[in-house]
Amino acid sequence: MxxxxxxxxxxxxTDVYHNNGKCTVGNNIETYNKVSGTGGLRLCQQCRDFNAQGK
Ligand SMILES: [Zn+2]
Structure with missing residues (x-):
């Protein structure tokens, strides 16, 4: 996964964080705009779906 x-x-x-490498929303974040950590935000819906599907 x-x-x-x-x-x-x-x-x-930004109002979400990402934790799945297949998430297109997360992958669209420019490298210079990426920050590690959750930032106290909620998990992105696409990441949530991928995680739930074991992707
Ligand atoms: Zn995501």
Missing amino acids: GSVAPFHSKLPS
């Missing part, structure tokens, strides 16, 4: 260490975008509009 695609679990990775939690990360999120540092853009002000």
Whole structure:
């Protein structure tokens, strides 16, 4: 499965974090905007779905 260490975008509009390497939303975050950790945010729905499917 695609679990990775939690990360999120540092853009002000960000309201979720990601923890699945297959998540296209997470993969669309520019490298320079990526911050590790959850940032106290909720888990992204696409990551949640992938995790639930064991991807
Ligand atoms: Zn995600």
